[in-house]
Amino acid sequence: MEENKNLVKEHRRLRRVLMTLIEGHAYVVFKTNKGVVEDVLFQGVDTRMFETMWIGMLIDELPRVTPMICGVCSATHHVASVKAVDQVKAVEPPEDAKRIRYMINYGIHLNNQALHPLVFGLPDFLPADIDKRSVLQLARVSPELVKAGMRIVELGFKIVEVFGGRDIHPINGIAGGVTRKPSSSDIDRIKSLVEKHRGDLRIFVDGAIKMMEEAKAKIETYKPGYSYMMAIAGPNNSYNIVDGRVKIIDAKTGAEVAEFSDRSTEYLEHIQEYTVPYSYIRMVTTKWRANAPKTGAINVGALARANIVKSYGSETADELRDKAFEEWGKPLTHPLMATYMRLVETVALYDIISEELKKPLGDKLRNEPQRETGEEVGIIEAPRGTLIHHYRAENTKTTFINIITPTAINAAAIEADLGQFFKDKNIDSMSDKELYMHAVSIVRSYDPCMACATHAMDPSLRSSIAIVIADNNWKPKRIIKPGGA
Amino acid sequence: MVKIRIDLDKCKQCLNCVRACTAFDGVYDEGPDGYPVVARPEECVQCLICHTVCPTNAIIHEDYRETVIINPDKVIVERYRNMI
Amino acid sequence: MSKLSFAFVPLSGCGGCEVQVLRAFTLHPELEELYDIVYWPMVVETTEIPEKVDVVMVEGLVRTKENLEKLRKARFAASKLIVVGSCASWSGIGGAADALSARLSMKAIYGREQINEDEAPEILPRVFAPSDLVPVDYIISRCPPPVEHIVITLKAVAKGKPVPTATSTVCSQCPRKMKPIEKLEFKPGLPGPDADPETCFLSQGYLCLGSVTTVGCGAPCPRFGIPCFGCGGPHYEIAERRDMDIITALARKIATLAGLDPVKDLDIVIKKLLEAYDPRRFYVFTLGSEVLRRKPQGYAVQAIARSKQDPKYRKLLEERAKFVTEQSINRNEE
Known part of the structure; x- marks a missing residue:
């Protein structure tokens, strides 16, 4: 018995690498046997209990509370939350209210899709020999690109502020509609800003795409490991990030395998959450692969949307996307191409927003809720993918909340991709820097928003690489801390 | 006498101060423009209830009473030093 | 004048304050002449807080033991510690989770009271605001704090001047x-x-x-x-x-x-x-x-x-725990 333990101690190890340049903190854990990777895990290490904290309080107040799940995509949580509350209270918002909500979501998508390449995506395409790669380094290499990009990011914030009331954690949505429509002077201001920054959009997108084209070899290095892709599409697979039906396609063939409603508990019949012993993220898999959850990993986000949506409703964006399809084939599944698709979406959103701003807004903003008890769901597209808010209320009081964030869905896909790349490689022969570079490239391409679920432990306490001795079931037996204490 | 100032930039014209003042005649009055005015500052007993009922903290009492705890330690030290 | 070193330490929070500070730096390039960013997981690729930092900003609340250690380390390293956001100053929205037992909540969300003790950091039985646990120099409250507040504070701190404060509501x-x-x-x-x-x-x-x-x-x-x-x-x-x-x-x-x-x-x-x-x-x-x-x-x-x-809430949490366990697959048996 003792001997057996020693044997395990010698061979099986966990290596833990802290991720940077993502929102929040996460670790990638490598399980190795004699240095050869057997399994790679993506670990989120914290929770703030959003799913229980508002139990017993008014369901109306949830759209004010749930945005605080994430400060980066708060507006999306707000819109999803208010959509779910609408369903619970059985009320359909008037057309104009819907359009204001669309604008809130468009604004935050524009903001996030530009922010990710700038701060997290493109620094990764900088040459690996540059130390401390970051947006600040990127600004040194191509200052124009970063300046133009940041102006697009700010424009996104402005749109959310005008239509949602606040730039971060907006408030305008309420059960049955919205509370106020923006004044015409505010809309005019946004209109002129949108026209003014068209040049910035071109500089930003062209510069970023050029950087990505130069790094084609790097993109090719990483192969997808996930099996499915999921996104919301409007009628006729049009680009619609608030209303539509959720579609799941096979990542290999591109064929549609499932479709379900974006506003009822139907989602429970198609996707399944499962908890894992090492992470505060509840992983997601497809229902029909529940017995082997790893094979049912779903990719959500810009890449999935690009494959599912037929047209963005913007010619330039469609052209850019189709160019990528020609080069890489369809369905396009290389994880790093998600950054490219974010740029495509930035272009598309810019056109959609400037079109939307031209249409006048009516005065009917709210409908009366019909009931106080119910259980329904609101599913929309967040910048990082499909976001599910599932509420139950009894007599206006919240009794049940379940929230599945895009990062939770993507966590399994990240694991699968990491596994695809690292499996059977001997990481003892890799330098820390090399290992780190490969791991973060994959993780960052998903733009994981760990704020939605997590934050990290102190790396200096356990050092960024902790050695954990595990038994045959991968249950850790002993942790060796740096210093040998 | 205490000096009372009302910051009109902050004042919401709710007149809570007029209603709440505990002084005999009341320190504040409603002015012609709807803002409260300090009509009888000499009445003020410095209870500061107006501060706690003002929704915007717009009332400022300048150099109002400061309570002093008297403990002139030095005198005692001198006395006992002489005894030794 | 030499640059001050600057570190941003995120604890359990939403990242909104991080975005605001990032916006402050990008919208006001003069801040970059005053500060040199040495640690900030979202922006630079360093993974450890340096021994000594002039100004440290802390976002988020203390939810796990690791958060606590990190906060202590931030305080030891910092000459000036600034807490940003409602979470760090008043426990923020995360504090609302304290209304229900942390153990039961964990059970309701993950189907068990504690994620594997050795691998994931231990959840504390209650929430703490960093400003309650360590002495802090400045508090920039609000959820999220406006960019202007951050810029004014950072500039004043760099010049050693007092930061203006307002007293109204x-x-x-x-x-x-x-x-x-x-x-x-x-x-x-x-x-x-x-x-x-x-x-x-x-x-x-x-x-x-x-x-x-x-x-x-x-x-x-x-x-x-x-x-x-x-x-x-x-x-x-x-x-x-x-x-x-x-x-x-x-x-x-x-x-x-x-x-x-x-x-x-x-x-x-x-x-x-x-x-x-x-x-x-x-x-x-x-x-x-x-x-x-x-x-x-x-x-x-x-x-x-x-x-x-309240037994009513207890029952709701138990119901939710049932929902999670019904859904769950135990990965160990895979």
């Missing part, structure tokens, strides 16, 4: 007109379409925390027809004075508006407020803060005790 920037309350009655929930867009929410009988919340946001929520939830944290007098609590301070204002005596009739108003609203509603962003939990009247502690002991 959100009401002073709210365009709604305050009117006397005719009938003391409270309406639960958010204002409906019939609410008057020009009149103060308190005058109309809705709960609005504007008059007890510190100024600095420009009152966007009341402008959009949503009452203030108090994301800026309590007004400084409430934080400083032991005889004032959020509920009592608010009740005094409401009583006077209704023509009652702010001292003698205080209990009547508080009773009515607590009948109409869950006491947690007054502490949406401050429930975890020691400042408010230690008030002599103890309304915050009562709010926590009441909801923690």
